[in-house]
Amino acid sequence: MNINRKLLNPFKGDMAIWVIFIILAIISLISVYSSIGYTAIITHSTPERAFIKHLVFVLATFVGVIALSNMNYRRFATLSWFGYLLSLALLVTVLIVGASDTASGSGMNRWIEIPGIRNFQFQPSELAKIIIIVYLARLLALEKEHLHEWETFRKVLIPIFLIAGLILPDNLSTALIIGIVCFAMLRLAPINVTYWRRTLLVIILVGVIGIFAGAKLDFGPLARSSTWTSRIDNWLHFDNEELTQESMARMAVASGRFFGVGIGSTVQARLMTQAHNDLIYAIIIEETGMVGGIAVFLLFAIFYLRCIRIAWKCKGTFGSMTVAGLGTLIFLQAAIHMGVSVGALPVTGQTLPFVSSGGSAYLCMGLALGIIQSVAYDVNRSSEGTAKKQTAQAAATDTVATAEENDIAEEQQRLERKYTETENPD
Numbered sequence: 001m002n003i004n005r006k007l008l009n010p011f012k013g014d015m016a017i018w019v020i021f022i023i024l025a026i027i028s029l030i031s032v033y034s035s036i037g038y039t040a041i042i043t044h045s046t047p048e049r050a051f052i053k054h055l056v057f058v059l060a061t062f063v064g065v066i067a068l069s070n071m072n073y074r075r076f077a078t079l080s081w082f083g084y085l086l087s088l089a090l091l092v093t094v095l096i097v098g099a100s101d102t103a104s105g106s107g108m109n110r111w112i113e114i115p116g117i118r119n120f121q122f123q124p125s126e127l128a129k130i131i132i133i134v135y136l137a138r139l140l141a142l143e144k145e146h147l148h149e150w151e152t153f154r155k156v157l158i159p160i161f162l163i164a165g166l167i168l169p170d171n172l173s174t175a176l177i178i179g180i181v182c183f184a185m186l187r188l189a190p191i192n193v194t195y196w197r198r199t200l201l202v203i204i205l206v207g208v209i210g211i212f213a214g215a216k217l218d219f220g221p222l223a224r225s226s227t228w229t230s231r232i233d234n235w236l237h238f239d240n241e242e243l244t245q246e247s248m249a250r251m252a253v254a255s256g257r258f259f260g261v262g263i264g265s266t267v268q269a270r271l272m273t274q275a276h277n278d279l280i281y282a283i284i285i286e287e288t289g290m291v292g293g294i295a296v297f298l299l300f301a302i303f304y305l306r307c308i309r310i311a312w313k314c315k316g317t318f319g320s321m322t323v324a325g326l327g328t329l330i331f332l333q334a335a336i337h338m339g340v341s342v343g344a345l346p347v348t349g350q351t352l353p354f355v356s357s358g359g360s361a362y363l364c365m366g367l368a369l370g371i372i373q374s375v376a377y378d379v380n381r382s383s384e385g386t387a388k389k390q391t392a393q394a395a396a397t398d399t400v401a402t403a404e405e406n407d408i409a410e411e412q413q414r415l416e417r418k419y420t421e422t423e424n425p426d
Helices: 002-008 015-035 037-042 047-069 075-097 124-142 150-167 172-188 193-217 225-236 245-256 280-313 317-341 359-423
Strands: none
Touching: 015 047, 015 280, 015 359, 037 047, 047 359, 075 124, 075 150, 124 150, 124 172, 124 317, 124 359, 150 172, 150 193, 172 193, 172 317, 245 280, 245 317, 280 317, 280 359, 317 359
C-alpha cells in the first residue's frame, strides 16, 4: 500500500510550490509560443519547431523535479563536491572554446556546443550558480562550529571567489547574483560579522575600481567593462527615439496598460530577438496588462515565502541553508528580470525562472526546484512523524486518564453501596 501511494502521488514536497511551478510552466508555454516567432526565423527555424523544443525542456524539467524531490536531500551534500569540480572544469572550458549566442549576436562566449545534439548549447554558469549554493551550504554545515574563526571564514570564501571569478569576464550579472546570494547565506550563518562586513566592503571597492579601470585600459578579464558601463549610462540617459531591445520592451509595457492587448496579440515581440527569454516579462505585461504582471510577481513572492517557511522548519543546517540560498537565487533573478523588463534596472540578460525560453537555464532552475522540494518532503515527513508521536502520547495520556476516571468511579460506587448498606441493614 505504501509503494502504491508513492507511485500514485509523485508530487513530494510543498504543494503550494508545485502549484506555482505548474502555473508558471503554463505561462511559459503560452508566452514563448507567442513571442518566439522572430527569433525562430532569424535562426532558420519555424515558430512551431522552436516551441516544441521549449516544450521538451519544460517536460524534461517537470520529470526531473519529480525525480529529485523523491531523493534524500542529504545526498546532494556529497554530490555537491563532484558538482563543484565539474563546474570549475566547464567554466574553464567555456572561457577557452566557448561559443557565442547566434540569436542575440552578443559575441559573449557563454555556451558550450553539445556534440550530437543539434542546436543545443549548454551554459555552464547556469549550473555553477546552483552548485555553488549547495556546496556552500555543505561547507557551512560542516564548519558551523568554527565559522567565527578567520581561517575557516577564508576557506569558505575561496570556492565562491573561484566560481564568480570564472563567470565574471563574460557574465557580470550572474557573478553578482552569485555573490549576493552567497554572502546572504554567510550572513545567516553564525560567522564573525566583522569579517563579513570588511570582506564585503573590499569586494565593492575593488569591483567599482576594476570596472571603470577595465573600461579605460581594455584589460583582459575586464575587457567587457566598457559594455557594462555603457549599459548603465544608457539606462541613466535613456534615448526614447533609439530602437533597441530595451526601448521595445518599454513600449510593450506601456501598451499593455491595465488588461493588456490580449494573449497572442503582441506587437513588439515581432521585432525583438530576446522577447522569449531576456525580456519575456515585458511581453507578458503587453498581452495581459498590469494584472498579469502583478500576478506573476505575486507567484514568485509566494514561492519565496514558502521557501523561507521550509528553511525555518528544517532542523538541519545543510537543508535550511540550501533552501534559503536557492529560494533567494530564484526570487532575486526573477526580480532582476522583471526590473529590467519594465526599465527599472539596466539590461542584464537574466532570464525569468520557469518562464523564459532556454534549455540549460530552464533545466538548471528545475534542478534547484527539485532540491528545494526534496528538503520540503523531508520536513513534511518529520512534521508528520512528530504529529503522530504527539498523537500517540496524547492517546496514551487519555488512556491513563480514562483508567484513573474508571477507578475513581468504581471507588465512588463502592462507597455509595457501603453507605446504603449501613443506612438500611435489612
